[in-house]
Structure formats: structure tokens, C-alpha cells
Amino acid sequence: MLLLGWIWGLLFAPQDAVQGNSYRIIFLHVPSVIFAELIYFFMAVCALMHLVWRVKLAAYLIKSAAPIGAMITFIGLFSGSIWGIPTWGTWWQWDARITSTLILFIMYLGVLTLHGSFSNLEKADRLMSILVIIGVVNIPIIKKSVDWWSTLHQPASISVSGSSSIDPSMLYPLLISIIGLGFTLISLGILSSRSYILSREKNKKWVLMHV
Amino acid sequence: MKLFSVQNITYSINENKLFHNLSFEINSGEGLHIKGGNGSGKSTLLRIILGITSPSKGLIQSYDQDLKISYLGHKNAIKNYLTPIENLELLFSGDDLNVAFEWLNKFGLSHVQDELTASLSFGQQKKLALIRVLAQSSDLLILDEPFVGLDQATADQLNSFLAQKISQNAGLILTSHITPMIDCAVLDLGAKNA
Amino acid sequence: MFNSEFKNLNELLEMGGHGIYVWSVYLIGISIIAISFLVAKKRIKAVQRKIKFKNASS
Amino acid sequence: MLSFIKAESFKLSKKLKSWLGPLLVMVLVLIAFPLSIDISQYDLDKFYFSIIIVSLLMTAFVATEGMFEEDFEDGSLEQEFLKEKDFYKLVISKIFVYVCLIGIPIAFIGALFSFANGVAVDSFGKVFLLLILSNLLLFNLFAFGNALSINKGAMLGVLSSLPLALPVIILLGRAIRSIQYEDGFFAVTTLMVGIGLMVSAIMPLIISVALKTHID
Numbered sequence: 106m107l108l109l110g111w112i113w114g115l116l117f118a119p120q121d122a123v124q125g126n127s128y129r130i131i132f133l134h135v136p137s138v139i140f141a142e143l144i145y146f147f148m149a150v151c152a153l154m155h156l157v158w159r160v161k162l163a164a165y166l167i168k169s170a171a172p173i174g175a176m177i178t179f180i181g182l183f184s185g186s187i188w189g190i191p192t193w194g195t196w197w198q199w200d201a202r203i204t205s206t207l208i209l210f211i212m213y214l215g216v217l218t219l220h221g222s223f224s225n226l227e228k229a230d231r232l233m234s235i236l237v238i239i240g241v242v243n244i245p246i247i248k249k250s251v252d253w254w255s256t257l258h259q260p261a262s263i264s265v266s267g268s269s270s271i272d273p274s275m276l277y278p279l280l281i282s283i284i285g286l287g288f289t290l291i292s293l294g295i296l297s298s299r300s301y302i303l304s305r306e307k308n309k310k311w312v313l314m315h316v
Numbered sequence: 317m318k319l320f321s322v323q324n325i326t327y328s329i330n331e332n333k334l335f336h337n338l339s340f341e342i343n344s345g346e347g348l349h350i351k352g353g354n355g356s357g358k359s360t361l362l363r364i365i366l367g368i369t370s371p372s373k374g375l376i377q378s379y380d381q382d383l384k385i386s387y388l389g390h391k392n393a394i395k396n397y398l399t400p401i402e403n404l405e406l407l408f409s410g411d412d413l414n415v416a417f418e419w420l421n422k423f424g425l426s427h428v429q430d431e432l433t434a435s436l437s438f439g440q441q442k443k444l445a446l447i448r449v450l451a452q453s454s455d456l457l458i459l460d461e462p463f464v465g466l467d468q469a470t471a472d473q474l475n476s477f478l479a480q481k482i483s484q485n486a487g488l489i490l491t492s493h494i495t496p497m498i499d500c501a502v503l504d505l506g507a508k509n510a
Numbered sequence: 511m512f513n514s515e516f517k518n519l520n521e522l523l524e525m526g527g528h529g530i531y532v533w534s535v536y537l538i539g540i541s542i543i544a545i546s547f548l549v550a551k552k553r554i555k556a557v558q559r560k561i562k563f564k565n566a567s568s
Numbered sequence: 569m570l571s572f573i574k575a576e577s578f579k580l581s582k583k584l585k586s587w588l589g590p591l592l593v594m595v596l597v598l599i600a601f602p603l604s605i606d607i608s609q610y611d612l613d614k615f616y617f618s619i620i621i622v623s624l625l626m627t628a629f630v631a632t633e634g635m636f637e638e639d640f641e642d643g644s645l646e647q648e649f650l651k652e653k654d655f656y657k658l659v660i661s662k663i664f665v666y667v668c669l670i671g672i673p674i675a676f677i678g679a680l681f682s683f684a685n686g687v688a689v690d691s692f693g694k695v696f697l698l699l700i701l702s703n704l705l706l707f708n709l710f711a712f713g714n715a716l717s718i719n720k721g722a723m724l725g726v727l728s729s730l731p732l733a734l735p736v737i738i739l740l741g742r743a744i745r746s747i748q749y750e751d752g753f754f755a756v757t758t759l760m761v762g763i764g765l766m767v768s769a770i771m772p773l774i775i776s777v778a779l780k781t782h783i784d
Contacts, residue, residue, distance in 0.1 A: 112516065121532065125564065128530055129532050130535050130536075133535060133536060133539045134535075135525060137539070172546075173546065176542060176543075176546055179540045179542070179548075180542055183535070183538065183539075184535045184539060187531050187534065187535045190531060190534070191531055195515045202735070208730075208731040208734060209731075211727060211730065211731050212731050214723070214724055214727055215727035215728040215731070218723070218724050219716060219717065219724060219725055219727075219728060220722060222717070222720045223720075225329060226331075227783070228784060230783045232716055232778060232781055232782075235716070235774060235777060235778055235781075236716060237726055239712070239732065239774065240731060241734075242732075248534035254531075279531065293543070293546060293547055295553065296550035296551060297550040297553065299545075299554055300549065300550060300554040300556075300557050303554070303557045303558065304553075305559075307557070307560070307561050307564065310526075355725060365648075366650060367647055367650075367653075367784050368650070368783055368784065370784065385650060387646070387647065387650055389643050389646055390643070391641070391642050391643025391646070392642060392643060393642055393643035393644045393646070393647045394642065395579065395638075395640070395642065395644075397582055397583055398579075398582055402578075404583070406575055406578065406579070505761075
């Protein structure tokens with residue numbers, strides 16, 4: 106599905122009037138930035154579940170989602186800055202949205218480092234959840250910052266309610282890319298959380314049965 | 317009078333069980349000596365009783381909410397950039413402070429009372445930490461390895477103080493590798509974790 | 511709508527001078543995702559091996 | 569509460585390195601920076617503020633480094649927990665003392681230097697106020713980073729609290745601009761006071777939860 110969206114986007118979609126062909130990066134850039142935020146939200150929900158109801162699984166999910174989030178945020182930042190070279194003439198701008206995405210990346214790294222630095226894993230789980238919940242304040246700032254400071258970024262191109270400022274011939278491949286990347290990341294998440302859960306619960310009976 | 321009851325405590329860390337289904341009671345006027353090899357969970361058990369660490373399973377029941385507990389842990393909880401006098405002033409006020417100063421004399425620390433605690437020897441620091449515990453008026457003493465690093469004279473002083481405390485109807489729990497000279501029930505956690 | 515924007519492979523690769531940006535981004539993006547898949551699979555294998563080993567020894 | 573404040577300020581005043589160090593760093597940076605560039609080429613007072621802001625960030629980080637570490641290491645936190653069952657009062661008075669003894673002097677130094685670099689005399693008070701407010705915010709946030717990463721080193725502290733501190737920096741930059749252009753100062757300051765109060769009420773709660781997890 107991801108492949109379909111990309112092939113459609115790369116090969117068949119028309120040129121953008123202003124930006125020329127370089128806009129084709131959008132099919133990687135926009136989905137990855139969307140998921141960079143979504144994964145963090147997911148982690149925050151898990152963190153809440155872990156802290157309030159003491160669901161162990163939630164902490165495992167955070168731990169396995171964080172590297173994926175860091176990866177996809179990195180891809181988003183990277184593709185964005187490459188896209189910036191032909192369009193804005195600069196690869197980096199201290200623009201609010203880029204900055205807050207960078208902060209998001211740092212948050213992911215912080216979560217991972219925090220978890221990695223404790224020998225008592227249950228303690229690490231709880232502290233990590235606290236950090237994740239505090240960090241979720243960051244996401245509205247990313248969203249709002251576009252309005253607070255006038256920036257280079259075009260405002261969000263796809264709106265749920267009706268009129269989109271993007272042509273269907275570009276919109277469809279973009280949507281398909283988003284969904285496709287979603288599935289890709291979910292399968293990746295399942296894989297890595299499986300290995301993590303197995304390694305954490307290695308003393309339990311069901312794990313032995315499973316293997 | 318019952319002070320605490322420990323019911324079916326299980327504690328595991330990173331899926332390793334330290335102890336399993338442990339139950340006992342702590343009464344006032346009684347001592348309990350917890351024995352066991354290195355890493356058998358003595359200190360952890362004390363911390364669970366204190367409520368600092370929460371057990372994986374089981375229940376700690378306290379029968380008196382206003383129970384005054386003094387605790388000596390592995391860590392001395394004294395500030396090594398302050399002098400012994402300043403340390404005590406930070407912790408005590410009023411009559412307790414006088415009691416603390418008396419202990420300072422009894423333990424023979426009065427000649428170093430104005431030096432920085434960091435420059436004191438291990439045993440002297442341990443004595444200072446003991447004073448922090450001994451000068452509190454408390455109903456239950458929980459001491460983690462109180463005899464380590466003490467000379468014979470101080471150990472004797474500590475023993476007689478603890479005996480006196482028990483006769484005054486206070487409770488006592490301590491971990492130690494050497495047997496204290498006090499009437500104590502003994503709880504043995506075994507050589508190592510099974 | 512379904513006519514390709516590009517007439518031949520060369521044009522597709524060049525994309526009017528922007529090809530290098532577009533393709534490098536996709537190349538790196540795909541390889542990062544692929545590598546993370548491989549790493550995840552490898553981890554599962556490693557964990558399973560570990561558990562099996564432990565199981566056999568006890 | 570008062571006894572906590574008394575004890576904490578006594579402890580801090582005895583730790584010369586902890587409270588004098590940040591002040592010295594602040595002064596050093598503020599002096600060294602103008603010397604390191606060719607002043608005649610640049611309009612120094614235009615961006616001297618950003619140096620003040622950055623050194624504020626740095627010194628706040630240096631100042632809070634090891635805020636809870638010592639109490640955690642020597643076991644005082646455990647004793648405190650036995651007495652109070654909660655760290656809220658301890659944390660809030662600790663932050664208060666740190667802001668009073670380190671934050672306000674730093675703010676004063678910052679305001680003094682901005683004054684020396686071409687800011688009108690009558691806005692001294694405004695700058696001073698803003699710097700105090702942002703120090704309050706920064707100390708709270710860095711204390712959080714510290715509580716998470718007790719004895720795990722500065723790297724982790726930066727990673728976990730820098731993302732939170734950056735919005736403060738942006739806000740402060742905004743406020744400073746409002747002084748320079750004499751526009752909307754009151755609104756920005758009110759916003760900062762509001763955020764400051766909120767953060768310094770909520771942050772200690774979160775910090776005390778983190779500390780509790782640590783001694784567990």
C-alpha cells in the first residue's frame with residue numbers, strides 16, 4: 106500500500122505549479138511527521154494507563170514504540186530539510202514547527218535514554234511514563250506554534266471538513282501513503298514489541314510455552 | 317501491643333524473587349533480629365516494613381498511625397559538608413538537641429564537633445548517624461547493620477541502649493551479621509535467594 | 511490522471527533537476543525503515559534463542 | 569514549611585560551590601562574550617539580550633544540577649519520606665530557596681549587564697522582573713529533569729528538561745522584544761506570571777512522584 110501510494114505520487118501526480126517536482130518528497134515527509142506525533146500520543150496514552158492502572162503491557166509498548174517514533178521523526182526532519190534546499194534555498198530554518206519537531210525528536214531520545222539508565226526496570230517504566238506525559242505538552246505547542254509565529258510552512262493542507270487546498274491528483278496518493286506508512290509502522294511496532302515483551306517476561310511460563 | 321504485622325510478603329526485582337510468602341508480627345517491647353547472607357533481602361525487607369519500597373504481593377498492616385519510627389539505613393543521611401554540630405542542629409531542636417549533644421559526648425565525638433563531617437573517619441560518621449537515630453524519641457527502631465564499623469566500647473553502649481529501649485516497651489528490628497547482646501527473636505532469610 | 515508525468519526513465523530520475531533531492535530522501539527513508547525491520551526480526555530471534563537456551567539448561 | 573525553608577537555605581549557604589558557581593558562570597559568560605567579537609562591527613545591544621537569555625539557561629541548569637542528588641545519595645530523602653510521607657513541601661521549599669538565593673542574584677546580574685549594554689535605565693526593573701520570572705520557570709523545569717535523572721548525569725537531565733525549557737526561552741525572547749519595542753509588555757508579563765504560578769504549583773507534585781519512584 107505504501108508502495109502504491111509512492112509509485113502513484115512519484116510517477117503520475119502532476120507537477121506542483123510553484124515548487125516543481127521537488128514537492129514529491131511530500132509523500133514521505135507528511136506521513137512521517139504525522140506519525141511522529143501520533144506515536145507520541147499513543148505513548149502518552151500508554152503512559153497514563155501505566156501510571157493509573159499499573160498496566161505493565163502499556164510500559165512495554167511505550168518502550169518499543171519510542172525507537173520507532175524516533176526513527177520516523179528523524180525521517181520527517183531529514184526529508185523536510187532536504188525538501189527545504191530546492192524550495193526555500195536553505196536546509197534549516199529556526200521556524201517554530203521545525204524546531205518543535207526537533208524537540209519531539211529530543212523527547213524520544215530522552216525517553217529512551219531515561220529508560221536505558223536504570224537497572225531496576227519497573228522503576229524505569231514508571232519514570233519514563235512520567236516523562237512521556239510531561240512531554241505531551243509539547244505536541245499542542247507544535248500544532249499551535251504555526252499560528253503563534255508566522256512561519257515558512259504552508260498551513261495544514263488536508264482538512265477533514267470539506268475543502269482541501271490540495272488537488273485530488275496529489276491528495277489521493279498522499280492519503281494512500283499516509284495509510285500505507287501507518288500499516289508499515291504498525292507491523293514494525295508489533296515485531297519490536299514482541300521481542301521486547303518476550304525479553305521482559307522471559308521467566309514467565311507462557312513465554313516458555315510460546316517458544 | 318502489636319505494632320506491625322507483615323502478611324504474606326513476596327518481593328521480586330526484575331523477575332527474581334527475593335523472598336516468598338513471608339509473614340511475621342512485630343510487637344512493642346520485643347526485638348527482632350533479621351539474619352541472612354549477602355543479597356538475601358534483609359535491607360529490602362526493612363524498607364518494605366517502613367513503606368519505602370512496596371512489596372510485589374502481600375500486605376503490611378500498621379496498628380498505630382502515629383507510631384514514631386526511627387530508621388538507620390545503609391546511607392547515613394548526614395551532610396558531609398557540615399560539622400557534626402550543624403548536622404544535629406539541622407535535625408533536632410529543643411530538648412532533643414540536648415539529648416543529641418549528650419550522645420556526642422558519650423560517643424567521644426566532642427573533640428571533632430567543629431570539623432567537617434567529610435574529614436571524619438568511617439566509624440565516626442557511623443556514630444553520628446547513630447546519634448540521629450538514638451536521640452529521637454521513638455516507639456520503633458529499625459536499624460540496618462548498626463554494628464558495622466563500631467568499636468567494641470561503642471557497640472556495648474549501643475547494646476545497652478537498645479536493651480533499655482526494649483524494656484521501655486519500644487519495638488526493635490535490626491539486621492546484623494553478628495548476634496546482638498539483646499533478647500531477640502530471630503528471622504533467618506537463608507544464605508542466598510532461592 | 512493516470513498518465514505518467516514522465517516520458518522516460520531518464521526524466522523520471524532527473525525530475526527537472528530536483529531528482530537528486532527526491533530520490534536521496536526516498537532512498538534513505540526506505541533504507542532506515544528496512545533496517546529497523548531487520549533489527550526487529552533479529553531481536554526476536556535473539557530473544558527466542560536466549561529463552562530456549564535457558565529452558566534447556568534448567 | 570518554614571522549617572524546611574530554613575533548613576534548605578542553611579544547607580545551600582554552606583555549599584559555597586553550588587550557589588556561587590552559577591553566579592560566576594553568568595558573570596564570566598556576560599563579560600567574555602563582548603570580548604570575543606569585534607564590537608565595532610556589530611550592533612551589540614541588538615542581540616546582547618540573546619546572550620543574556622542563553623547564559624540564563626545555562627546557569628539555571630548548572631544551579632539545579634545536583635539539587636536532589638545529594639539528598640538522595642546520603643539517604644536524607646528516605647528519612648524525609650518516613651517523616652512526611654510526601655515530598656511536596658520539601659520540593660517546593662527547595663525550589664523556593666534556590667530561586668531566592670541563586671535565581672534572583674542571577675536575574676540581577678543579567679539585568680545589570682543589559683543595562684550596561686544600551687538598554688534604557690527605566691526598563692531595568694522590567695528586565696529584572698522578567699528574568700526572575702523566567703528563572704522561576706527554568707528552575708522548576710530543570711528540577712524536574714534533575715529529579716528524573718538523579719545521579720544519572722547531566723546528559724539525561726538536558727535531554728529530559730531542555731524540550732520543556734525551550735518554550736520558556738521563546739516566551740522570554742518575546743517579552744524582551746516587547747520591552748525593546750515598548751509594546752505589549754504587560755500582556756506578556758501577565759502571561760509569564762500565570763504560567764509561573766501554575767508551573768511552580770504543579771511541578772513539585774510531579775517531582776515528588778518522581779522522587780518517590782526513585783527511593784522505591
